[in-house]
Amino acid sequence: MAFTEVCKTNDLDDGEMKKLVLEGFDILIARSGDDFFVADNKCPHMGGNLSQGTLEGTIITCPVHHSKFNLKNGEVIRWTDFTGFKLTIAKLFKSPKPLKIYEIKVEDDKVFAELPY
Ligand code: FES
Numbered sequence: 001m002a003f004t005e006v007c008k009t010n011d012l013d014d015g016e017m018k019k020l021v022l023e024g025f026d027i028l029i030a031r032s033g034d035d036f037f038v039a040d041n042k043c044p045h046m047g048g049n050l051s052q053g054t055l056e057g058t059i060i061t062c063p064v065h066h067s068k069f070n071l072k073n074g075e076v077i078r079w080t081d082f083t084g085f086k087l088t089i090a091k092l093f094k095s096p097k098p099l100k101i102y103e104i105k106v107e108d109d110k111v112f113a114e115l116p117y
Contacts, residue, residue, distance in 0.1 A: 003105060003112035006038055010109065017060070019051035023117045027102075030071055032058050037071035038104050038113035044069075044097040045080060060099075065090075074098035 006020060006029050017030035019041045026041035028050050037058065041050050048064035055061075058071045068077035079096040080087065103114040 001114050001116065003103075004115050005110050006104075006113045006115075007036075007111050008109050009036070009106060009111060012036070015055055017051055017055050019049065022115060025115060025117065027113070027115065028060075029111070029113075030055055030060065032071070036104055036106060036111045038102040038111075038115075039069075039071060039074065040100040043067060044076075044099055045094060050099075069099040071099075071101065074101040 012029065012031035014031055014033055017028055020027045020029060028039045028041040030037045043050055043062040043064065045062065045065060045067050048062040050060055050062055053061045053063040059068050059077055060071055061068050066081035067079050069075065070077055076096045076098055080090050082090050105112050
């Protein structure tokens with residue numbers, strides 16, 4: 001795998017995120033302060049479009065069932081916003097899975113990511 005340029009550093013403001021389609025992959029690019037993140041754009045729960053969600057610091061919330069993931073490492077912070085029995089059933093049908101995060105590097109004003117193609 002090689003690093004691919006995904007954006008320029010000034011393409012995103014702090015707290016902004018965008019969806020990109022590169023070689024058929026839906027990729028999310030996000031910025032928090034001076035840090036950039038590249039992840040799968042499809043939510044590991046049921047494929048929600050994460051770029052339509054919200055970003056607070058490095059925590060992204062899916063717009064569909066409001067699962068939360070940390071863009072630093074893909075960690076599941078919350079698996080859906082279901083509670084009680086509904087959450088138990090949701091976890092049985094689809095066990096919590098981290099968000100895929102891609103390695104990035106910033107050189108000059110360009111952001112590169114190591115994408116799976
Ligand atoms: S599709 Fe993202 S939380 Fe369900």
